[in-house]
Amino acid sequence: MPQAVQRRYHHGNLREELLQRAEDLVRDRGAHALSLRELAREAGVSHAAPSRHFADRQALLDAVAVRGFERLGAELEAAAGPEADGSFDARLVRVATAYVRFAVEQAALLDLMFAAKHRAPDGPVRTASDRTFAGVLALIAEGQARGTIAPGDAAAPGLVLFAALQGLASICSGGVPDGRDIDTVVRDAVALLLTGLRPR
Amino acid sequence: MPQAVQRRYHHGNLREELLQRAEDLVRDRGAHALSLRELAREAGVSHAAPSRHFADRQALLDAVAVRGFERLGAELEAAAGPEADGSFDARLVRVATAYVRFAVEQAALLDLMFAAKHRAPDGPVRTASDRTFAGVLALIAEGQARGTIAPGDAAAPGLVLFAALQGLASICSGGVPDGRDIDTVVRDAVALLLTGLRPR
């Protein structure tokens, strides 16, 4: 008469399940709506069990942020094209589109990610963030090498490009303006940026 | 023998004091650290008194956000130059610098402001935000009228400029890169943007 699905004392994979559920919850209700006790209930575990894996609520949020950076990094890398196919401009547009798309679809998660990063100037979150954007930096460096992007101070064009992407993502996450879709907005924006970034 | 400073039953200006203290608290401890009860204690009133002025915690945060937009709007307007003195480029740099400076000095407040705006696509927060940036939009329109900014689709250059400013603010609020100071970073970035935004 004991149920076939009898829960054993040890969950076996609590940490992973907590992270997964937390990510989902952050995505569609925001980080502020995350409750350790609710998470524990959903995972079928006592209210204090999560503390075995995360020192406190903030530690869990940080871990979720790190995961977010890893996912974003993977998507950016995929968009950059592993075999570098297509022109430089096309690849840049693809990367930018991937970024903005991520920002729109996972707005709350992105907020959490940057909040966690800004809260601790060093630490694992910052490391994850740096690794995430390393690919984009490499792409820009390649553009400079090819002469498609103005050389000189390497930091300046990268900063502007990053800033525009970041801002575009922030704006679009609060509703894409007018009736235009994300792809054309990003394409137009990148074109406009490139015209300035190219050596004349 | 009753103290000279005897508190009267009615505070007299509770709403304003709560807003002021909340703004300070958000600025240097973040929105998540704001507690209605702590606020009430500091103001010397009972824990439920704030509810007479703000329906719930979020309503208070929204009000703080509106105030933030009004302050930011005033600073941007001041930077734009009431009598429009200086060249267009110089005014643009001044506005951008004012914006980024605000973002750096009041990072937590800016976060709150955009969070509140994104949470409610309509409502007073959005209205305040629109009014804040109306001045910047007017400046861009003027640039297009003067021919300093490429005409055509009016929305595109404005969006890119906005996005870059927004992103620059976001990035700089998490620590200005390298050892460069805000002013030069902003000036370089705007110059780079303009090169692309100008009609060739």
Add this chain to the structure above:
DNA sequence: CAACAATGGTGTCAACGTCAACTTCGGCCG
């Protein structure tokens, strides 16, 4: 002057994060 709407106070409740103390499990070492 009496009624009334604002404004503030008191008491209570459920939920939360965190901690300490206890229990169960599984692997490892003697």
Add this chain to the structure above:
DNA sequence: CGGCCGAAGTTGACGTTGACACCATTGTTG
């Protein structure tokens, strides 16, 4: 093989919080 021990989960408690219902005090107005 058996005992031990640390990892993982549980239970109970404490203090704090936001929200709500109900009561008290104002001062304004008819």
